[in-house]
Amino acid sequence: MSNANLLSIKSLSVSFGGLKALSNVNLELNENEVVGLIGPNGAGKTTFFNALSGLTEVQSGTLSINGKSHKWPKPHQLIDLGISRTLQGVGLFPELTVLENVMIGDNKSSKSGLISGALGLSLKDEKKLRQRALTALERVYASGIADQRADSLPYPVTKRVAIARALVSEPKILLLDEPAGGLGAQDIEWMNSLIHNLATQCSVILVEHHMDVVMSVCDRLYVLNFGEVISSGDVENVRRDPAVVEAYLGVNN
Ligand SMILES: Nc1ncnc2c1ncn2[C@@H]1O[C@H](COP(=O)(O)OP(=O)(O)OP(=O)(O)O)[C@@H](O)[C@H]1O
Ligand SMILES: [Mg+2]
Incomplete structure (x- = not known):
């Protein structure tokens, strides 16, 4: 088990009534890694954090930490699992x-x-x-x-x-929901170096709209669109993926 991912999520699906907020999402996180979870407004990013932190009901999917399977946690179980988060506000x-x-x-x-x-x-x-x-x-x-x-x-x-x-x-796993949201250029620079420093002591899943932050601090990316992962991998490859340009980067550039 020594080479198991720190966190492994497979086929996570969440629905709100008729709306599929997440469909069969797979995500892996390794030790001391910063993984970006990006995508347009309403893509399902916060829902992913809510599912992982017990704030929203999971329809299906599996969760394992260090190779060990866990039930989807309740909020009070997060700290024992080594998971912690910030809120979007x-x-x-x-x-x-x-x-x-x-x-x-x-x-x-x-x-x-x-x-x-x-x-x-x-x-x-x-x-x-x-x-x-x-x-x-x-x-x-x-x-x-x-x-x-x-x-x-x-x-x-x-x-x-x-x-x-x-x-x-x-925490071993830190979930950051838009840490640079609402910040000016200088504070964004500052947030970049802070996230770099945090990753020396834990792994981070970063939800962020500021692409300069994402590009500067993330080792790998997952791109959500309408609840589905449309692209994943290292930052440069994802950035050039036409599906991503169309769905997300295109609207900003
Ligand atoms: N509690 C809820 N009940 C019903 N629908 C919800 C609920 N939470 C989220 N949704 C819907 O699920 C979809 C995903 O929302 P989510 O907040 O996860 O998006 P997001 O990627 O975090 O967006 P943003 O970048 O704007 O924060 C949206 O269509 C949203 O309206
Ligand atoms: Mg959100």
Whole structure:
């Protein structure tokens, strides 16, 4: 099993009523790899993350991690599987501090999750969690703002804090949903190097519309269109694939 993919998803299908949001999607992710999941609006990218994180019902498909089969997880099982995600929006609690928002990312110790879990920890566990949250903030270069309220932060900084919240559980598989969405050119550059750095410690599936980010940080790509993978492989080949140019890149270029 030593050469098994870190994550292997086969024939994943998700339907919403009559709409096939995902049809027989296959995706593999290796250690320390950044894989891009791209495609036009409504292609099914967030649905893929929702399926993998237990937020949407899976119609069919298999999931294995390090060669071991797993049932599709419920949200509270994600941390134990080594999976963590950011949301397509930012989703911070505005009235909490940055550090508290990051600590909430580790809700393993609570059944009800979120704040009650963080507050219900023993003093010793809370100290450990606080330390991990500070480490996560360092990884996104935001340790200096730990005590600021989330609603006092500029938008680009909230995007970094949202990533720190996903890192606090020390995931092996990190799902990033449009981390560069809404950022200006300079912050996008910055996000590029952050994602590069993250990949030294975990594997990343990146959903992103900014093609410069995708081209700069991804090792391989999967392109979704109307819920189907229409192309996959290394970045240059996918970029030149006529099906991709027509379905996706063409509309931007
Ligand atoms: N909970 C839901 N109920 C019904 N339809 C849904 C639901 N979630 C998503 N859809 C539909 O499934 C399709 C895929 O949506 P999804 O949000 O996964 O797209 P996306 O690729 O993330 O798009 P974007 O780039 O705009 O974020 C769309 O047609 C969407 O309207
Ligand atoms: Mg989406």
